[in-house]
Amino acid sequence: MAKVGVRDLRANVAALVRRAASGERIVVTSDGVPVAVLGPLTPAAGDVTLDDLIAAGLVVPPGRSDRPDVPDAAQVPIDTRTDRVLDELRGA
Numbered sequence: 001m002a003k004v005g006v007r008d009l010r011a012n013v014a015a016l017v018r019r020a021a022s023g024e025r026i027v028v029t030s031d032g033v034p035v036a037v038l039g040p041l042t043p044a045a046g047d048v049t050l051d052d053l054i055a056a057g058l059v060v061p062p063g064r065s066d067r068p069d070v071p072d073a074a075q076v077p078i079d080t081r082t083d084r085v086l087d088e089l090r091g092a
Contacts, residue, residue: 003027003034 002024009016009028016026016038025039053059074089 001025001027001037003029005032006030006035009038 002019004012004016004026006028020026020038020040023040025037027034028036028038050059054061074085
């Protein structure tokens with residue numbers, strides 16, 4: 001992984017973002033101390049994903065799996081006033 005200081009990051013942000021988009025991971029340092037990683041959104045081959053961390057026992061998965069499904073959106077004509085739709089849904 002390449003290392004770049006904050007000053008160099010500011011001066012060359014476009015080039016560094018292009019490098020990250022192409023798959024390279026770049027460590028950003030502040031006063032020589034690593035503080036961030038600039039890299040692609042999709043994990044490259046060999047990178048660790050959240051599922052990998054869960055399988056290794058390093059991360060605890062969410063405790064609740066009983067979340068209700070998202071309700072279907074009501075079909076409402078575009079030219080309907082909101083207060084009338086709410087009155088209809090409330091049974092008024």
